[in-house]
Amino acid sequence: MKNATLVFDLDGTLVDSAPDLVAATNHALADLGLEPIAGATLRATIGFGARRMILEGLNHTGRTLPNDEVDRLLARFLAYYEPNIARESHPFDGAVSVLENFRTHGARLAVCTNKRLALAKRLLRELHLDRLFDAVAGRDSFPVYKPHPDHVLGAIQMAGGDPAYAVMIGDTAIDVAAAKAADVPVIACSFGYSDQPVEDLGADAVIGHFAELDAAVRRLLPSCPNPSG
Incomplete structure (x- = not known):
């Protein structure tokens, strides 16, 4: 990772x-x-x-x-x-431990949401998730937002990452379209809020639980270069 x-x-x-x-x-x-x-x-x-x-x-x-x-x-x-904002909202089952594992293994994590930035940051903070992310890009962080590819690419850049070694994870056609336009592999979550079956969105992989995410990411990620040689 x-x-x-x-x-x-x-x-x-x-x-x-x-x-x-x-x-x-x-x-x-x-x-x-x-x-x-x-x-x-x-x-x-x-x-x-x-x-x-x-x-x-x-x-x-x-x-x-x-x-x-x-x-x-x-x-x-x-x-x-x-x-x-966080009266009843909560992370999906398994999300926190999976994110912590990704960070332990060296991955950069970013949020790319069409929620306004201040609201996104507040939700992450109140759920104690903000500590896990290197960058948060909201609807108003750039002149454009999803499905425009520059929203995704901007989030990657904010996190200090490289689009060639990135994967997008989302739940709707907007997320899939943005990732594909950015030429970034995308995983769709079937437990989200899509208005159509996620299997029909054209994602590179579909997961039904966060327990499946690590394996799906590893299948889609190219081998990353080792900066130490």
């Missing part, structure tokens, strides 16, 4: 954040007097961001609103979500 860089999506890949994102969505929609929307209804929209979750909730109730009203609900979402 020495010289390898592993780039992780956040929501639906490292962290099961659906409960708190759904709670924030329902908090925003409650301002309209709407009943709470079930998590199962909103789960597949998580990868597209908070605004999309709000729009899905409105669509589910047959409501449409002008953009300025959606913006107001988004502000209400964010005001609630930030202080409650």
Whole structure:
């Protein structure tokens, strides 16, 4: 693993954040007097961001609103979500020990998420995961974000890595598209928030648990050069 860089999506890949994102969505929609929307209804929209979750909730109730009203609900979402970001969210089973093992064996670790940087850092900090990462690239870290390849490449560069010895791990078509555009092998997680079967995303490998990640990464990584010769 020495010289390898592993780039992780956040929501639906490292962290099961659906409960708190759904709670924030329902908090925003409650301002309209709407009943709470079930998590199962909103789960597949998580990868597209908070605004999309709000729009899905409105669509589910047959409501449409002008953009300025959606913006107001988004502000209400964010005001609630930030202080409650890790109330029920937690790392997926096995994630922490696998990440620790990667670091022990010399891998660089980075987060590449379409979540806003301040929120991503807060979530990682509150879950005590920030210690494990060399870099965190959020939606607003660069002029572009996933599926643009420069988001992934920028995260690798921030971590001090080399794209030639990197692997992306994500859970949605956005992650797969970004990695492929960056010419980086990609592993899809079937336990995440994809709105379609992950087997159909075109990833180089699919895992159903973090226990499978080490073997999948090793299959995809080229041999890294030894800087000591």
